[in-house]
Amino acid sequence: MPKPSTQTDKSDTRAKNLISVDMNKSISEAEASKTIPNFSHIRKNNPSGYILRTNLTEKTGGLLRGRTEANRDSLGIGIPGRITIGKRKVAYPVEEVVRYLQSKITVHSEST
Numbered sequence: 001m002p003k004p005s006t007q008t009d010k011s012d013t014r015a016k017n018l019i020s021v022d023m024n025k026s027i028s029e030a031e032a033s034k035t036i037p038n039f040s041h042i043r044k045n046n047p048s049g050y051i052l053r054t055n056l057t058e059k060t061g062g063l064l065r066g067r068t069e070a071n072r073d074s075l076g077i078g079i080p081g082r083i084t085i086g087k088r089k090v091a092y093p094v095e096e097v098v099r100y101l102q103s104k105i106t107v108h109s110e111s112t
Contacts, residue, residue, distance in 0.1 A: 037105070039098045050083070050091040063101060 042051075042060060051059045053066040070090070072078035081096040 037102075039101055042098055042101075043094055046094045049094055051094055051097055053082075053090040053092065056092075056097075060097065060101065064097070 056064045056066045069078050079092045079096050079100045081093045083091050
């Protein structure tokens with residue numbers, strides 16, 4: 001008699017799928033695109049082409065914070081292509097924000 005499906009079973013299945021992708025060293029570009037999000041919602045929700053630093057947390061769903069990016073900018077390791085509007089407002093190109101997020105993604109496998 002099969003046991004009823006639980007949320008844990010679904011999570012385990014997703015984890016196993018990610019592990020199998022991670023352990024396969026030569027994954028195709030199509031497989032990689034399934035694993036790494038494209039953040040299309042960020043592109044879609046920012047038609048102006050720029051995101052103000054003060055709105056980074058809201059626009060990226062909490063993945064980036066404006067204060068942290070200000071610190072990274074001062075160290076020269078921030079999101080490329082930033083512009084300054086007036087003396088205080090800083091904005092980043094949406095495409096650069098997406099590229100930056102994608103460059104920070106790491107797929108982890110479970111240790112046994």
